[in-house]
Amino acid sequence: MVSVFSLTKPKGDTMLQKAVYLFVVIIISSMTLIAQERMVMRPDGKFYRFNGNENSFEVMKIKPNTDQKRVNPIVRNPLSVSEVLDTLGYNDGSFNTNFGFFGQDWMLQWFVAPADLIIKGFACMMDDYGPPFLPPILEGKIVSIKLNEEQLLSAPVEWDGYYQASGNGYNDITAFFDNPDRTGGWISTSGDPEPFDTDIWSDSGVGFLIQPSGLGGYLWIRTNEFFEPAILLHERFGIAFRNRGITMDADRVGFLAGIIGVPGWKFYANGRFNPGVDFGWWSREYTWDYLVEVEFIGDIPPEIHSFTTVRSGTSTGPFSIDAVITDENPIGPAGIAKATLWWSNDDGTMWNDVLMTGIEPNFTGEIPAQVINTELLYYIEAEDIGGMNTISETKNFFIFNPSGASTLVIFNGFDNVNGYPQDYYFGPDIFNLKLYFDHDVWAYGPIAEDVYQYYQNIFEITYGEPEYYSDVEIRHWIEEDGSRNYFLVGDDWLIFRSGYTDENYYPGLFEYDILGLFHLYNDVSYDGTSGYNIPSLLFPQQSSLFGQPMLDLFNSYLPSPDSLMYNSNYILLSSNKIDGFEKLDDVVTDMMVETRGIGGVPSVELKPTGVHRTLPAGNKIVFLGYNPLALTTAIDSTYPYYNWSGFDSSNVCYQTLKWFGIDIVTDVNDDSHSSIPKEFSLNQNYPNPFNPSTKISWQSPVGSWQTLKIYDVLGNEVATLVDEYKPAGRYEVEFDSHSDKGQNLSSGVYFYQLKAGDFIQTRKMIFIK
Numbered sequence: 207m208v209s210v211f212s213l214t215k216p217k218g219d220t221m222l223q224k225a226v227y228l229f230v231v232i233i234i235s236s237m238t239l240i241a242q243e244r245m246v247m248r249p250d251g252k253f254y255r256f257n258g259n260e261n262s263f264e265v266m267k268i269k270p271n272t273d274q275k276r277v278n279p280i281v282r283n284p285l286s287v288s289e290v291l292d293t294l295g296y297n298d299g300s301f302n303t304n305f306g307f308f309g310q311d312w313m314l315q316w317f318v319a320p321a322d323l324i325i326k327g328f329a330c331m332m333d334d335y336g337p338p339f340l341p342p343i344l345e346g347k348i349v350s351i352k353l354n355e356e357q358l359l360s361a362p363v364e365w366d367g368y369y370q371a372s373g374n375g376y377n378d379i380t381a382f383f384d385n386p387d388r389t390g391g392w393i394s395t396s397g398d399p400e401p402f403d404t405d406i407w408s409d410s411g412v413g414f415l416i417q418p419s420g421l422g423g424y425l426w427i428r429t430n431e432f433f434e435p436a437i438l439l440h441e442r443f444g445i446a447f448r449n450r451g452i453t454m455d456a457d458r459v460g461f462l463a464g465i466i467g468v469p470g471w472k473f474y475a476n477g478r479f480n481p482g483v484d485f486g487w488w489s490r491e492y493t494w495d496y497l498v499e500v501e502f503i504g505d506i507p508p509e510i511h512s513f514t515t516v517r518s519g520t521s522t523g524p525f526s527i528d529a530v531i532t533d534e535n536p537i538g539p540a541g542i543a544k545a546t547l548w549w550s551n552d553d554g555t556m557w558n559d560v561l562m563t564g565i566e567p568n569f570t571g572e573i574p575a576q577v578i579n580t581e582l583l584y585y586i587e588a589e590d591i592g593g594m595n596t597i598s599e600t601k602n603f604f605i606f607n608p609s610g611a612s613t614l615v616i617f618n619g620f621d622n623v624n625g626y627p628q629d630y631y632f633g634p635d636i637f638n639l640k641l642y643f644d645h646d647v648w649a650y651g652p653i654a655e656d657v658y659q660y661y662q663n664i665f666e667i668t669y670g671e672p673e674y675y676s677d678v679e680i681r682h683w684i685e686e687d688g689s690r691n692y693f694l695v696g697d698d699w700l701i702f703r704s705g706y707t708d709e710n711y712y713p714g715l716f717e718y719d720i721l722g723l724f725h726l727y728n729d730v731s732y733d734g735t736s737g738y739n740i741p742s743l744l745f746p747q748q749s750s751l752f753g754q755p756m757l758d759l760f761n762s763y764l765p766s767p768d769s770l771m772y773n774s775n776y777i778l779l780s781s782n783k784i785d786g787f788e789k790l791d792d793v794v795t796d797m798m799v800e801t802r803g804i805g806g807v808p809s810v811e812l813k814p815t816g817v818h819r820t821l822p823a824g825n826k827i828v829f830l831g832y833n834p835l836a837l838t839t840a841i842d843s844t845y846p847y848y849n850w851s852g853f854d855s856s857n858v859c860y861q862t863l864k865w866f867g868i869d870i871v872t873d874v875n876d877d878s879h880s881s882i883p884k885e886f887s888l889n890q891n892y893p894n895p896f897n898p899s900t901k902i903s904w905q906s907p908v909g910s911w912q913t914l915k916i917y918d919v920l921g922n923e924v925a926t927l928v929d930e931y932k933p934a935g936r937y938e939v940e941f942d943s944h945s946d947k948g949q950n951l952s953s954g955v956y957f958y959q960l961k962a963g964d965f966i967q968t969r970k971m972i973f974i975k
Contacts, residue, residue: 264306265492265738265781292506294320294498297331301464301495302706304333308458309451310475312381314402314444315468315494316351316358319437321594322504325407326434328445329424331462331495342459343450346427347413348435349382350403351442358442361469361489364970365478365919365955366401367394368486376454377485381473382446384411395486395919401471406443407435413448424497439504444471445496455481462495470494479972480953484919507594508533508542511567513586518604519654523575525582529598532567533590541591547571549584562586578607581650604650608660613645613868616653616666618696619673623647626889626903627778627835631667632863633855638936642871643863652676658683661690663866665859668696669833670780675703677716684720688823691866693859694721695830697774697783701728708805721829722793722819727786730813731772733803738781741771743800744815744837751818751865752796752828752858759856760839767839767847772799774836776893777852785831786813793819796858799832816858818865826866834858838893850893883907883936888960888967891941895972902927902958903938910963916941917957924956932962943973 294317307313328346351358370390371380380388384405392400405411407429414427429435437443451457454476463470469489477485513529527547533540545562562571573584582605586598617628628649635641646661652674658664664680684690700709700717709726711718718724731737746760747753760770774780786799797816803809815831837852851857863870883905891900902914914928927939941958943951953975959968 265303292500292502294500295496296466296468296493297462297464297495298466300466301331301462301493303463303465303492304460305463305492305494306458306460307449307472308455308475309449309453310376311454312446312448312471312473313461313494314349314446314471314473315496316442316444316470317498318355319439319441319443321502321506322436322438323500323502324434324436325429325443325498326501327426327428327499329426329497329499330445330447331423332418332425333460333462342457343415343417344425344459345413345415345448345450347382347405347446347448348407348429349384349444349446350406351401351444352399352403353401353442355442359468361401363469363491364489365395365484366398366471366487366489367392367396368473369393376475377482379475379485381448381487382411384408386411393486395484397921401487401489402444406437407432413446415450426499436503437500445498447496463492464495465491466493468493479955483954502537505538505590505592505594506535507596508588508590510586510588510596510598513598513601515601515652516582516584516603517652517654518606518648518650519657520578520606520608520660521654521656522578522605523573525573527562527571527573527584527586529562529569529571529586529588530567531569531586531588533588535590535592539591542566542569543589543591543593545569545571545589546587547573547584548587549573549582551576551580551582553581554583576605578605580605602651606648606650606657608657609644609646610660611644611646612661613643613663613665613866614657614661615645615647616664616676617647617649618666618668618676619670620649623649625887626892627669628667629889630853630892631835631857631859633857633860634853635855636860636870637853640872643868644871645868653679655679655682662687663691663693663868665693665862666695668694668699669778671698671702672696677720681716681720684821684825685823688821688825691826692720693828693862693866695832695834695859697780697785697831697833700726700785700787700831701783704728718790720821720827722790722817722827723787723829724790725788727788727801727804727813729783730786730799730801730804730815731782731784732806733808734806737802738783739775740782740802741773741776741838742782742784742802744770744772744832745798745800745812746770747795747798750794750796752816752861755856755861756797756837756851756858759851759854763839763847763849765847767849769839770851771838771840772832772836773838774833776838776895777836777850778833779890779894780833782836784815786811786815787831789814789817790819793817797830797832828858828862828865830858883934886960886962886965886967888958888969890969891958891971895974896943897974898944899940899942900971901938901940903936904960905936906932906934906962908963909933910965912960912962914939914958914960917959919955919957924951927958 368379369388369392371387372378372389374387409432414431416427418425449459469491470493471487471489473487474485477483478488509532511530514527516525531542531545533542547560547562548557550557560571562569564570581602583600583602585600588596620628629637653676658679704726706728708728711724731742746756748757772784775782784799786801795814795817798812799815801809801811801813818828820826834857835852838850840848885907888904891902893900912928912932915926916924918924927941951973953973956971956973957968
């Protein structure tokens with residue numbers, strides 16, 4: 207039997223405990239892919255942003271392979287046993303990242319025992335290795351985990367620390383307490399305690415060494431090579447693999463990984479961003495595709511296979527929730543005693559329970575009707591006749607109230623309707639509320655089809671891999687009315703659906719019929735070995751509707767820059783992925799990109815990356831294969847004239863407002879468009895990474911004494927940028943590394959923190975010399 211890994215909780219929890227357990231992911235197969243950038247909250251109340259700022263050689267996207275999904279380990283790794291075996295794992299089929307680790311690096315993924323069990327074996331999905339393209343030697347061990355489930359799930363992407371190992375030849379650090387080369391204690395770089403404890407399975411601190419014969423399938427280690435460890439219900443343990451290559455930053459091994467909200471850890475033997483500086487453990491947003499083969503020796507909890515996902519929309523309910531739940535306990539009696547639907551309409555402060563009806567495996571419950579502008583959270587709890595409980599992931603939806611505006615701006619994959627970069631797409635005048643266009647904003651996940659009917663114009667902006675695709679609903683909406691207009695931005699919109707491969711489009715497909723494309727050149731910034739962190743050259747097309755304004759802006763800069771560049775890595779902390787394509791004859795090219803590679807092979811050509819068209823019925827369509835906010839003219843001494851071209855009224859976003867005929871208002875003094883913010887917010891600095899300067903902005907709904915300070919990774923204060931009373935409003939300051947406040951700044955990670963009354967928020971930024 208193969209099942210998805212789950213977490214359990216004991217019978218009789220209080221309501222507070224139930225709320226805490228909402229942070230615990232259990233039936234991972236029902237989880238959806240989380241956007242590349244999202245906010246998470248640590249138990250100390252601090253918020254951190256996940257982002258995709260990766261070394262291109264460390265993280266590479268791959269086409270999902272159905273052969274790489276979970277398989278019965280008895281087939282892959284025959285074990286001469288007759289006991290009931292099961293497999294714990296996280297890959298829900300969405301894993302599409304090749305995540306590399308190098309000589310002396312470790313990668314660890316944590317698990318929580320869903321029952322008393324014995325570990326029979328564990329495995330990793332290895333995608334590639336090399337150079338030097340020789341099978342690497344890996345070391346595998348099992349360690350105990352100190353952090354609880356809530357801390358594990360809310361771990362931010364940050365530098366955590368290391369153990370001292372004087373004289374070991376690898377920066378005098380080591381990964382685990384029981385490693386033979388450890389000479390000292392845990393050194394915390396984040397202020398957090400050590401996440402791991404002593405070894406559960408190793409040979410005096412040394413794991414089992416294994417060298418694969420080739421690629422394909424899971425690479426298994428049998429625990430009976432040493433002994434078969436027993437793990438009790440709810441105990442936490444980590445599966446860790448080490449690259450035994452003797453050269454740090456070389457001997458690459460690639461593991462299959464995904465982003466599903468279960469952070470893994472990587473031990474960077476020589477540092478993540480700065481070699482020889484930020485070395486040690488980093489908690490990551492990625493989950494490694496590890497499997498654990500177990501023999502259950504105690505009762506196991508029920509399994510929630512699936513339950514209804516309610517799309518955000520205008521319906522006020524009631525909402526019927528169906529669930530498929532089974533209990534296939536291999537030891538003792540089996541069966542579902544009850545299933546409960548829990549829901550909250552106050553952000554989890556209070557929870558309501560509904561006893562679901564039905565018999566195994568089908569159960570149903572109902573969330574009662576709600577009022578508009580309400581966000582609902584809900585999850586399923588199942589209990590078997592032995593008293594074992596399973597809690598599902600928490601889903602959410604929003605009851606949306608259209609304002610009557612004719613335009614909807616959709617932020618696909620964003621957690622909030624405001625912040626950075628959401629507030630910046632339409633240029634500085636609208637950002638500062640000198641101008642305004644009447645519109646609604648959406649950042650509530652997949653959209654119910656009825657919502658589209660309220661609007662004449664839709665702007666859909668995706669950042670990284672889309673959280674969802676709405677092309678079926680958008681096509682219906684467009685075909686119903688020739689006066690409806692659609693704008694789509696997506697540096698990953700095409701390639702995520704194609705599985706990161708080149709692709710032909712033909713009649714009947716949305717890309718062909720609506721966008722006007724017939725061939726995709728997937729991720730032309732990548733030449734097969736590098737490119738994700740290197741800017742791409744862009745060429746606005748003279749006399750085109752959206753190219754000419756950008757060309758005029760470029761020509762207005764003094765001193766004159768030599769090129770316009772796409773640099774999402776610098777502006778948005780994401781890879782510089784950009785698509786080229788071939789278009790139909792009626793489609794007008796506004797922006798061309800100089801390719802670095804086509805199909806993963808070096809090739810320098812010019813291809814369209816920004817286009818617009820008018821459909822026969824009159825619909826106006828704009829599509830960009832890049833993020834328009836990430837346009838610059840320089841980032842370093844090689845290109846000395848930096849201008850943030852993406853944040854300008856010449857940007858295609860602002861220019862599209864005019865083409866769609868959307869009124870841009872100059873008088874915004876009425877209450878409905880007040881410039882007073884509704885909540886505190888500290889935005890991500892831009893650019894980031896930066897050199898020599900960066901801008902930090904924030905907003906305040908009320909007047910208060912405010913301080914804005916910068917700290918290094920050890921918590922030392924670097925600079926005070928603001929320390930004064932400020933009225934309600936929006937603010938921005940510049941931090942310059944050449945100023946007195948930034949003098950002697952070394953390359954690395956820094957934190958900036960805003961305090962305004964009871965509001966405290968901290969964000970991370972990176973300075974590169």
